[in-house]
Amino acid sequence: MNDDDVLADGPVGPDRAPRRPAAHGRRRAALPSDAAPAPRDDDAVLDGFADDDSIDRDHELLADETVDAHHEEPEVREGGIGEIHDLADEHDEYEAHDVERAHRSSLRTILPALLVIVVLLGVGVGGYMGYRWLTSASSSSQDEASEFPGPGGDPVTIEVSPGDTGGDIASTLVDAGVIKSSGPFTTAFAANPDAATISPGTYTLKKEMTSSDALTLLLDPASRAGTRVTIPEGMRMSAIFQRLSDATGVPVADFEAAAQDYRALGVPENPANSAEGYLWPGTYDFKEDATATDILSAMAAQMQTELTERGVAPEDQHRILTIASIEQKEARSSDDFGKVARTIDNRLQGVGEAGGRPMNLQLDSTVAYFSNIESISTTNAQRQTDSPYNTYLHPGLPIGPISNPGGAAIDAAINPPEGPWLYWVTVNTDTGETKFATTKAEHDANVQQWKEWARTRG
Known part of the structure; x- marks a missing residue:
């Protein structure tokens, strides 16, 4: 409702004075005191104090002039005070309409923005869930393509060499037909803290295993194939031959014969013409069919590796x-x-x-x-x-x-x-x-x- 509507709708009659909008959009009633006072006699003002009769006459004249100025009877003046209350009520009603209109206007402004946000959120969540579903499905299909279904078939023996990484072991397993591809195994190897404990040696696994099953068997001592032997530091060669023979069943004479041709073992030529001192002590896992030459060659090769790493x-x-x-x-x-x-x-x-x-x-x-x-x-x-x-x-x-x-x-x-x-x-x-x-x-x-x-x- 605008100000013109207020003026048009308000009743005008003998009991109500015409209404007009107040300053700054606020309206107030035309109070009796708003009427202009009758002109005063300058002489009366200058005379200061007059006698009682003159004062009474002045009062009567003032009253008559006030009535004439408003063209209203005294009852009408009293009706003006009632009008004040009516106008105040209408003013409150008008303000209530203003608040309600402002509220409706705010809702009209906010609701479209809220709808846009809700729609965007719905699209975003739906898109994310769809992406997750698609990538999950893609990842699952890739994993299936790069893995055997398991649990495995024929037994196969593989060798883990000293210094092998997870990638090296994965390549060995792929070449032996144990796993289909190296990716899933290297991922499982990196995620398992125990994988670092896999030691060099020979292991019996199965062909066409899953990567996780292959890793589990490599961590199982029962999967070790062949013979594990530990050679203490500072042991002389003759004592080493006896310990190796006891563990592998290879005769001591075979080790003695192999050591005679020490250069064939990878030992450098030396003044003593012997492999003594050139066999690295430690723990070894030898295949069941390993010969004395195989065993001594592995120990000599490891000594050369150690010396090279130390810069000798x-x-x-x-x-x-x-x-x-x-x-x-x-x-x-x-x-x-x-x-x-x-x-x-x-x-x-x-x-x-x-x-x-x-x-x-x-x-x-x-x-x-x-x-x-x-x-x-x-x-x-x-x-x-x-x-x-x-x-x-x-x-x-x-x-x-x-x-x-x-x-x-x-x-x-x-x-x-x-x-x-x-x-x-x-x-x-x-x-x-x-x-x-x-x-x-x-x-x-x-x-x-x-x-x-x-x-x-x-």
């Missing part, structure tokens, strides 16, 4: 392996490997009280080796026996390694700690406590301590 030049291999093999026999603790290596080098260089003159190593371990005994305690007769391994009789290092060293001993031989030592002796063979000395007098005191300990042992 081919011309330094024999010296490093010889020193490391002595460490394995002379020191009971790996913490002493480096000190043994440094002491050997100091004696060969003639440092300290040696006065620049190289000293014979005088190692019982080298005498025990050519005497073919396990104890490093030797007799005087043994120490007087001529052999290229006898470091009492011959200067320098023995002709070759006296055992097959592991990684810690090799590392110590490559980078021994600094120190002035020229002697060492194990003063307690039960605990392996070893004392190092820089002078002969200090060393003699340590030897006496060892003798006293030995007497207490009977």
